[in-house]
Amino acid sequence: MSAKNAEAKAHQEHSSPVNKYKAAALVKMSPQLLEWLTKYAAKSGHSRKLECVKGPDGELLFDAEALKSFSAYLAEPWPAEQGKRPNVPSGIEQEIQEEASFGCVICSRPKGEFAHIDPVHNSKNNHPHNLIYLCPNHHDEFDRQKLISKSDVERTKRQVLDARTAIWRAHAGLLDEILALIKQLQAVNVATQKEHFPALDAVKDELLKHIKAHALAPGLKKTAPEFAKKLEVALGDNAAPVEKVIDERAKFLEETGLVDCPLCDGSGSHNNWECPACRGEGTVAENLVGEIDLEPYRQEECPLCNGSGNHNNWECPVCRGIGTVDAYSVNEIDLSGYKQAECPLCEGSGSHNNWECAFCRGTGSVDEGKLEHFDPSDYEQAKCLLCKGRGTHNNWECPICRGVGKVDAVALTDIDLSPYQQTKCPVCKGSGSHNEWECRFCRGVGTVDVAALEHFEPSEWEDEDSDS
Structure with a gap:
């Protein structure tokens, strides 16, 4: 089977209505969310819903092209009131919580927040692929790029989505889909190691x-x-069910004359898309491997990011962060929309309010095509809620506005002041003085942030008292 024939067969399949599980696997959204999207308009003020028809048995059926079109629609900027973020609808909230098992994907704490992988200032969309569930602490670390990097979150999100997609494929009841499910188990098993x-x-x-x-x-x-x-026997082995199941898959492929697809290596995915050679199934007949023409899919350096996988400090939109593209597509890639223009927010400096500019991510320039999505009202300035515009907090540079005294108005709703509630200084007991000097822990204020108590070590101050 040639690559072209495989693509034609895939197109033929996708032109027929698909059930909710195949639909879910196609766009990587759960059957429950797809059903919700057929009933409710996701975007405020819009009436568009996901199209579907009902089969003879009442089962929802979807058109593949309509699914892809609707997914693209969700990825477009969402409407929002001036100075506010677009609301995340309840159906998508439920989706993000369920995929994270109702806990932070990093630490599994039950109380979490909906974090945008591509910051809402830039993306302005609540596509479920752009959201992830994080506890407040890890959300803050991710936003500030401290301990949790964007690549960490993207990689985890991708693993979760790929695994859920394999589950939905398996629900379609096909043998090749349970093989893909086990292949995904193998990939996740390697990742956890x-x-x-x-x-x-x-x-x-x-x-x-x-x-x-x-x-x-x-x-x-x-x-x-x-x-x-x-498989039933392997799953009953409490000592090593994962390894046994993976081993049984390998034996079954050998016995039945199937092999992992030579293009996607059994994952069903190629360059973050459904593999065109095996139609996302992950396996092909061994005697047909020689007929699969891999030449069109030979990898060449992405012409936009030059192989880095990164464009303007974001995942490259052409190669989706991989750094390479299929050889046949190189001449079809239109780079005109990626010509660079000076960032309208930081005016090319790369800095905004003493932080890396949120619109250009510190590069000072943006794609010309992105300028149409720039809304100055998102960045209107408002007095900092913590320092009240002074730029200082407890005799230090204000940690919220970094000494500027103002913040983007749209960010006001995201500011959590609870860590900055004041409590009596444990060193000077509120006097502001310690050993006849200005108290070093509270800098003479007499109070400290409640969050600062986590870093208070009494033994350090006992030594200082004894020295005096």
Whole structure:
């Protein structure tokens, strides 16, 4: 089967209505969210809903092109009142919480917030692929790029989405989809060995649960009874079910003459898209491997990011952060929309309010095509809520406005003042003086932020008292 034939077959399949599970796998949104989007308009003030039809048995059916079009619509800027963020609708909130198992994807704490991977100042969209659930602490660290980097969050989000997609494919009841499910388990298993995020452990458990459900399902027992039986035994091995299941998949492929797709290596994904050679299934018949023409998919350096995967400090929109593109597509890529223009917010300095400019991410320039989405009202200045415009807090530079005394008005609703509530200084007991000097812990104010108490070590001050 040639790559062109595979693409034609994929197009033929996608031109027919697909059920909710295949639809979910196609756009990487849950069947529950897709159903919600058929009933409610996601964007405030808009009437557009996701189109669908009902099959003879009442099952919702979707058109593949309509799904892709609607996903693109969700990725466009969302309407919002001046100076405010676009509201995240309840259906998408539920989606983001469920994919994170209702806890922060970094630490699994139950109370979280909806964080934008591509900051809302830039993206202005609440597409579920642009949102992730983080606890307040990790949300703050991510926004400030302290301990949690954008690449960490993107990688975790991608792993979770890929795993959920494999689950939805498996729900379609096809043998190749449970093989893809196990292949994804293998990928997540490798990922958890490299970096230990609770969200990945939760996804691995979820994958095992769905693999077990499908191994016991009548459909698989009818299609591949021996494989289903072996999977059931492997899943019952409490010592190492993951390794046993992965091993049974490898044996089954060998016995049935299937191999991992030579283009996507069994993942079903190529350059962050559905693999065109295997149609996202991850496997092909071994005797057809020689007919798959991989030349069109030979990788060449991305002409926009020159192989870095990064464009203006963001994931490159042409290669989706990979750094390479298929050879056949190089001449079709239109770079005109990516010509650089001076950032209208920082006027080329790369800095805004003593921070990296949020609109250009510190580069000082932006794509010309992005200028149409720049709304000056998003960056209107307002007095800092913490320092009341003084620029100082407890005799230090204000940590909210970094000494400027003002902040973007749109950011006011995101400012959490609870860590800055005042409490009596534990060193000077509120006097502002310690050992006849200005108290070093509170800088003579007599009070400190409640958050500062986390860093207070009494033993350090006992030594100082004894020295005096």
